Amino acid sequence: MITINLRPGQKRKRAGSPLDGLNERLKAAGARIKDPMLIAAVVAWILVGSWIAWSWTSNARELHALEPRLSQAQVEHKRFASFISQKRHQELIRDSLLAQIGVIRTVDGDRYIWPHVLDEVARALPAYTWLVELTPDGALMAADSADTTTKALSFKVTGRTVDIQAYTRFLRQLEASPWIQNVTPVSAQTVVEHERPVTAFTIKATFRKADSAYIRTVPLSQSVR
Structure with a gap:
């Protein structure tokens, strides 16, 4: 498209910016x-x-x-x-x-009490001394400990000896057992048996469960061999 300026004396204004x-x-x-x-x-x-x-x-x-x-x-x-x-x-x-x-x-809990008692009494028994009777002295009682499954058993030992020193040694060895406590001599007197004098004695004691350091366990297969 051609644009002709019919007014040459006038200049064309510039288009303003929208920002102005x-x-x-x-x-x-x-x-x-x-x-x-x-x-x-x-x-x-x-x-x-x-x-x-x-x-x-x-x-x-x-x-x-x-x-x-x-x-x-x-x-x-x-x-x-x-x-x-x-x-x-x-x-x-x-x-x-x-x-x-x-x-x-x-x-x-009390099934193996008597095996322990018999084992400890037999181990403490000195020479020239023998047992006549081993009986419980009362019912099972709860032990004075936190383990309520442990029970205490009082028992009485009646025996004979031909040596009074063997009797005192028997008392000391019972007291040294970790399974037995309260070892108390009840009586000791001289009697005649089979035409010879012997010392008849009676002892009371209490079974207790020993510390775990004294307990030894073995496999079942080994224990039955």
């Missing part, structure tokens, strides 16, 4: 706004908006950075939850076994 009109409108608005409080409010709103935008951007950046740690924490939580579940299951099994062992000890 915006600047003029801002200047005109600034000239009309004379209230400083309004200006302060506008500036405050601008600052608040800028702070909100900066906070949102910063929080979004931090959230994006924390997402891998969150995923790792979720994996660790699942792993520890599984571990805790297995631990509780094992604790239930342990408690069940302990309860069964407690029942067995309650029912079977």
